[in-house]
Amino acid sequence: MDSLKQAAQAYASRHANSDGLAVTPVPGLKMMYIESPSGDLHSVYRPLVCLVLQGAKRMTVGREQQVFSAGQSVIVSADMPVVGRIVQASRSEPYLAVAVELEMTILRELTAQLGSVRPLRPSETRTLFAEDTEAAALDCASRLMRLLDRPDAIPLLRDGIMHELHYWLLSGPHGVALRALADPESHASRLAAAIAILRAEYRSRVSAERLAAAAAMSLTAFHKHFKQMTSLTPGQYQKRLRLVEARRLMVDEGLSASSSGFEVGYESISQFTREYARLFKAPPKRDALRVRSAARGIREEMPDGERARAA
Secondary structure, eight states: OHHHHHHHHHHHHHHOOTTSEEEOSSTTEEEEEESSOOSOEEEEEOSEEEEEEESEEEEEETTEEEEEETTEEEEEOSSEEEEEEEEEOOSSSOEEEEEEEOOHHHHHHHHHHHOOOOOOOGGGOOSEEEEEOOHHHHHHHHHHHHGGGOGGGHHHHHHHHHHHHHHHHHHSTTHHHHHHHHOTTSHHHHHHHHHHHHHHTTTSOOOHHHHHHHTTOOHHHHHHHHHHHHSSOHHHHHHHHHHHHHHHHHHHHOOOHHHHHHHTTOSOHHHHHHHHHHHHSSOHHHHHHHHHHHHHHHHHTSOHHHHHHHO
8 A cells, every 4th residue: 555655645745626636637536635634625426436545534425424544445326415524634644545436337347247136225225335445456546546657558558447446346345335336226326317417417407307207216206215315305416516616616717706606507696605605604705715725825835846846
């Protein structure tokens, strides 16, 4: 794990944004680098595996809340709004994690080859769970990281490494839950079709009837299972998507509060301001200034050479 930790820290410390997230040229590969315990970090995760390499983070997904620490791999098994809070980090030992988005096509292909298992009942379906990280998963993550130094190799080698990573996850402690996710008849899989619509069209009004039809459920069953999996109604889920994106537009792209509100689909700025403050505990403009100031403070503490590389 030490070599992976060193590579991740070297890359993420230079490329992390104001929330500590570093996106890479390798599709689906991201890193998190944060030097001090933080307030709540709001984001919307796609299904992924997160390998915690150093420090600890508390994550809240739906009704589930857990603290994950170094040596654990965390699975988020659905497109979910996530509230994260770094609870263990320092300048000398920052919180450090590598995340890889899961690919449903690969999961379904490998699940078909490996054979089925006892299907989970809806009440057993979880969206957040962790196990001790296995050496095979760490090895796959290390090889994905190595591709950052050889961008010409990404289209040639990345797909093979991703297949291998999904195989090890399906074969390990995470296997039962991931096979349920890959089953097209499972509630999680059927709800994913509705969630895909909400993610693609979050700026627009989307009827509950259309979402229920996409999930192949009655309206009553759809509302029940959607709330059971996400702890939110479809309307609340869409609102969360809008607000998280509005915050990104203000912090990362410099849009004003009113512009970001209109951009994500709000027709009333007063409603946008109210709902934003309810989620982020501060009005939009003040919150964006606070986040940008915190990011500038971190950059000003960096050595000159490191600051230049991060620009």
